[in-house]
Amino acid sequence: MTTLPRGTAALGHRVVRRRRAVAAVGAVSAGLLLLSACDEPTPISTITVGSDSVSSEATCGGEGKTLSADEIDKCLQDKDAKSITVDQDETVRFGVDPDVADKHWTILMNGQQLVEDSDKTYRTVPGSVFFNAQYGAQGNSTNVAVAARDGKDGSQNVTGVWVFKLKKD
Structure with missing residues (x-):
């Protein structure tokens, strides 16, 4: 048995999910920034x-x-x-x-x-x-x-x- 009030455990999952989403958006943004800084190579x-x-x-x-x-x-x-x-x-x-x-x-x-x-x-x-x-x-x-x-x-x-x-x- 847990001693946590009803719904408290679910709040922890929301925080983790939010952190993952922010990390993913940050990684995509950093990748796009790096790609835009690259020059197209000459042949x-x-x-x-x-x-x-x-x-x-x-x-x-x-x-x-x-x-x-x-x-x-x-x-x-x-x-x-x-x-x-x-x-x-x-x-x-x-x-x-x-x-x-x-x-x-x-x-x-x-x-x-x-x-x-x-x-x-x-x-x-x-x-x-x-x-x-x-x-x-x-x-x-x-x-x-x-x-x-x-x-x-x-x-x-x-x-x-x-x-x-x-x-x-």
Whole structure:
């Protein structure tokens, strides 16, 4: 037998239920606040050589706005570009997010367009190309970049650049 007056035990359950509801509302509010503070990540580009790969978010742009020629030139000089070692006999594979591919993209080598624009999510290029003087290569490393286009017919506007350094093996 309990000595509590009738209905007193039920009051305790209401308090617990109220605390749980307040805690749940607080958790949802905190989660929404954190999500609203996050920036949407820029698309990623990946280079794969053999079983090694390196990925990066856009060095410049990547948000759909057209970059000026000066912005692109400055971006191509990135000293902190991610690097990967390339054997001249290997195939170098470039990959982009489907959103980038839908609007077309190309590969730049030392600032010059190396291949035609593509709407596929990947391209392959022989490793020997990146260290061949005929293509403007000098020394034991070459800067390459993936350049995203704006998706307009015939447009050469660049909206994002991903820079990488290829090192000769």
